[in-house]
Amino acid sequence: MQSRSEFHNSVQQPDLQALMVAATAAKTGDAEGREQLLAAVTWGAFCCPVAMGGIIDTIALAWLGRGTVQNWPNVLPTGQLDEGFWNAFWTVIDEKSFDAISITEAVASLGGAVDPQLLEISEAAARDHPGAASALMRPVPGRTQIETLEGLPQGSLGHRLHQMVVDNGYDLEVLDREAIQLSALPQALQYLNVRILQMHDVWHLVAGYETSGSHEIAISAFQLAQFGHNYSAMFLAVVLMKSHQNQPQGFGLLMQLITEAWLHGRETPALMDIEWEQEWPNSIESIRKKYDIRPYASVLPRNLLEILSGTSFWQRLGLVIKMGWMARRLRRGEYLQSAV
Template sequence: MIAATQVLGGPKSRQPMQRGRQSFNLQPLRALRAVRRLIADKEDTAQVFEIMRALAGNAIPKGYRRLLSTPEGGRIAYEHDEFAERLSDPVWLAQFGPGTVGAAYRDFIAPRGLSAEGLAEESRKIPESDVDAAHPLAWYARRMRDVHDVWHVLTGYGTDALGEVCVVAFSYAQTRSLGFAVIALAGARQFQKARLGQPYGKAVREAWRNGRSAAWLPAVDYPALFAMPLDEARRTYKVAPNTAYQAIPPQYRDRIAEAA
């Protein structure tokens, strides 16, 4: 845990947030440039954070206030657990037995070479990033960043191009962050341009609807969630099956690259 804290920026190394209200202003031109770069290279994860930063608006402050209004949200915010540190601790992850969310998360990230640390590093690449600031809103932004792959596990979407677009559409319904909406729409358009005869739009719309009908996941106690059986967690938090996504053959879920 000490090593993870040093890498990810522990509490002692965090600096005050440098910007005020202007940090929540929408920057559509900045977002458009980042969208174009992301379409050109879907592996350029830093552009996702650039889009999210440019179009954050008031989603983070509103989300934080909503968290405080939930039964467990006040405690979660008070404890301000840095979830990326837990996710980067192999000993902590190893405690979860077969069938649990924690085990499913391990099985999800290991073969793909994913890590919470890697995602955090990508988020730091954008100019003027305050993501590591010692501020409640920065903590909430880190929390939303760190649960991205957990939402992949809960929703059942893979890391293929379609899976990423779908989990982003799900995330927009959960957070109302305009950046998620723009990425989902841009991705859906690229799939449509591929003209492969697959119901890509249906899969993306289903993901958005599933996000709307699910419980509000930003308020979940994630360490406790990891100990739950995955099927039980999906039932508890009303995460519906992704049937439209599953109906598309795996070999067609990454064909967005041909449309770029």
Template sequence: MTESLDAKQKREEALLSAFLEMVRSPDGDFGVIDRLAAASADLESLQLMIQSLSRHPQGKLAFATYPRVGVVDLEQLALLPSHTLGYTYAQHMIKNNLKPLQMKPSNNDYEFLGAHITETHDIWHVITGFETNIIGEIQLEAFYVSQMRFSRFWLALITKNLLKTVVYDIERSTEYMDAIAQGWLLAKHAQPLFGIDWKLLWEKPLTELRDSLNIKIL
């Protein structure tokens, strides 16, 4: 179904409004992030993203089976050996005062796409070695843009950070550009992360997982 001109204009206005609101907001304002995510989730780009991700066998299987992380017990994961993914993830979450997000069940490809990306975000932080500070977030944003084509949301986040340097903090422009390049290049050489059933891998050695995914920590 082709989007009407009026609907397209309204979508563009909503996206621009959410984008400018985020530029003016402090980093880490999750309410603004949610509004940008909603405004950037147009059907056309989501369909293109799903088609692109489904070209890889792992992504194709994920859209057929909808693997979810499910309930995560950080205390139990923290009891695993220190070299495992589960232990490292638990320490990452505890250190940053974060809690695993509980998402609703997936009933279609669009719901699965959003839920899977959301609930695996901090797992991707651990796998890539990117911190949760602004530089680490920019690195991971660039990683997402490289691995998940047609994502208006992640591209908007990178653009937001660059625009913030133009308006508020030009001294950090080189640092931000380096972070973008680092995340982009790491993703280009890495195996796809989307669609991995991470709950089956908690007990796996983190270095072994990184090697299998061709992720070379900076």
């Protein structure tokens, strides 16, 4: 990898045609291409949220052969990254012992290290995103009560959500909205961040994402595509850099997972617009049909990370062989076809 100071200097607005070339090279295993791709994603996530659509669309076109290369608008509001940010960023990247909760908190903490202007920039980006119109029309929702979900018909969305939360010991809102000070955010960001805390597990169920490690990464790309969720952009930038630094051999498959879910989010109607509380008694199948929601499908196993970290030797060996075959196809420039 190039030096960290060199990487800092490369984190700037990319030329999208050059990014297409870099992403194509990264797909074949080229380290320089990966670093150019990472510089673009890092810039979008931490400096210019409105640019993430163009960046990931371009990468998806290189990876999957689907999507478009956009032109940048004339003006892109952009924050700057200082030494304090980079110190915080590399501390997160270098940490080796994260679990699901601690990495969530660590990525969220990076929001406190960015340019103070990014809050205003992110609010404007949220207001302009086509999937976030509800944030301008609806009040910040109150808390969902677990009692509301009790006694709903078996197989209904509400019943499935209740079962998921109780069986796994989840919190209905994932994180405490007050503990992470969402009430201090401006209107659109406050609404969207509160709502996704409430609806994250609902979207898992309805959009077809498992609660496995790989699908948690995938649903972040889905959320980013759906309404420009800036935390998801930051999370993906961190995950990709960790892969590049620690497991570059898996970078191509990780990008496959992310771009599949990104396009799934692009092609799915805006889930933020749905009054989910009205759908509690209805089955997931009927909701999908009503709103034309196709469940996520990937060429990769839904429990990829869990198989690699556990299960039997023979299961791991079989998966390693399969993943190696897929990685070789990517390095040859082939497209791995998913069902989304």
